Amino acid sequence: MEIRQETSIKQAEFASNLGQYWLTPFAIILTLSVVGIPLLLLWLPIGSIFTRRYIDNMSTELTDRKLIVRKGIFTRTENSVPLDKITDMALIQGPLMRVFKLHKLTIETAGQSGAGALLNLTGIINAADFRSLVLKQKEKLSQIDPVAQQDENNEANVVSLLQEISDTLKRIESNSKN
Secondary structure: OOOOOOOEEEEEOEOOOHHHHHHHHHHHHHHHOOOHHHHHHHHHHHHHHHHHHHHHOOEEEEEOOEEEEEEOOOOOEEEEEEHHHEEEEEEEOOHHHHHHOOOEEEEEEOOOOOOOOOEEEEOEOOHHHHHHHHHHHHHHHHHHHHHHHHHHHHHHHHHHHHHHHHHHHHHHHHHHHO
C-alpha cells in the first residue's frame, strides 16, 4: 500500500494587532473600575508578553486533505481536521473586531461533540479568502474521493474473491483426500 505525502497549500498568517484585540476588553474593565487602574499598569506589559508568545506559537495550515491548527504556550495543542469532515465555516465579526478590522473563522465538523464550533480562528489575515480556499479544496477533494473510494472497494472485492477461491480450493483438496 502506498503512503501518500500531503501537500501544503496555504499557511495562514495572523494580524499584527490580534494581541491588542485580546488585551482590550480586560483593559476596558480595569479602566472602568477605580481599583483596576493600578492593576492595568501590571496587566498591559504582562498581558502583552503572554499574548505575543501565544500568537507566535499559533499556526494554521491548509494541506490538500486537512486543516492543521497549532496553538498554546504551556500546553501545545495540534488539531488536524480532515477537509471532508468540515460541515460549516462561518465568518464572525463583532463590534470590537470591526474596530480592529479582524474576523473570527469558526469551523464545525461532522460528528463533533458538544455545542459550538470545533475550532475558532481569530485574526487570520484575509479570513474570507482563507475560508474560500479551504472550501474550494474541500470541494476538489470530494470530487476526487469517489474515484479513490471506488478503487478501495475494487481492491476489497478482489481480496474477498481471492479468499473465496482459496477457501474453495482447500475444500476441494480436503474432499479429494477423503
